[in-house]
Amino acid sequence: GENVEQHPSTLSVQEGDSAVIKCTYSDSASNYFPWYKQELGKGPQLIIDIRSNVGEKKDQRIAVTLNKTAKHFSLHITETQPEDSAVYFCAARDSGGYQKVTFGTGTKLQVIP
Amino acid sequence: DTEVTQTPKHLVMGMTNKKSLKCEQHMGHRAMYWYKQKAKKPPELMFVYSYEKLSINESVPSRFSPECPNSSLLNLHLHALQPEDSALYLCASSQDRQGGRELFFGEGSRLTVL
Numbered sequence: 001g002e003n004v005e006q007h008p009s010t011l012s013v014q015e016g017d018s019a020v021i022k023c024t025y026s027d028s029a030s031n032y033f034p035w036y037k038q039e040l041g042k043g044p045q046l047i048i049d050i051r052s053n054v055g056e057k058k059d060q061r062i063a064v065t066l067n068k069t070a071k072h073f074s075l076h077i078t079e080t081q082p083e084d085s086a087v088y089f090c091a092a093r094d095s096g097g098y099q100k101v102t103f104g105t106g107t108k109l110q111v112i113p
Numbered sequence: 114d115t116e117v118t119q120t121p122k123h124l125v126m127g128m129t130n131k132k133s134l135k136c137e138q139h140m141g142h143r144a145m146y147w148y149k150q151k152a153k154k155p156p157e158l159m160f161v162y163s164y165e166k167l168s169i170n171e172s173v174p175s176r177f178s179p180e181c182p183n184s185s186l187l188n189l190h191l192h193a194l195q196p197e198d199s200a201l202y203l204c205a206s207s208q209d210r211q212g213g214r215e216l217f218f219g220e221g222s223r224l225t226v227l
Contacts, residue, residue, distance in 0.1 A: 043205075101216065105154075
């Protein structure tokens with residue numbers, strides 16, 4: 001089955017700086033890579049996603065890059081704000097019959113004002 | 114605000130109790146999911162319903178029993194749980210099971226088993 005590794009587990013940045021979270025996946029059949037933000041006491045919320053036929057996607061201060069050859073993808077947050085503080089999960093979804101989403105282990109991001 | 118509504122938000126139950134968690138969505142989604150999330154861990158898939166039929170059971174113990182009465186509702190019946198079953202139980206839905214369909218999560222039901 002799919003295995004998704006995520007680094008770092010915790011990340012502290014000063015407000016206004018950039019934050020980068022990296023993930024690797026094992027199953028070359030995976031073709032959809034969402035990123036979720038989970039605030040305390042809430043369920044995960046999709047913030048951006050990328051499909052395997054695209055190398056990069058950007059939405060305002062958030063961008064995701066995908067390297068299919070190396071099987072890794074990254075989340076980039078620029079001009080971080082205190083409200084970006086949360087736990088971020090990467091995930092990979094395979095293209096097989098089960099269409100199962102496998103989550104990474106999570107990164108706790110703290111943005112220091 | 115999430116469009117997936119879960120009740121109750123908090124539940125405390127003894128090991129001999131029978132209780133149910135409920136989930137509702139009105140987005141017309143045809144796939145619904147139950148996830149279990151322990152503290153500081155990612156969500157773990159438990160069950161998937163596709164077009165109201167159980168399509169994935171991730172080897173979940175029988176003390177957890179899912180039910181999908183209709184396309185908008187998903188229940189998780191709990192019986193004879195163990196303290197280690199204490200966790201946040203998340204319901205999610207997606208348009209269908211096709212790849213690339215966004216998962217919409219509810220805010221979860223926090224379960225404590227005494």
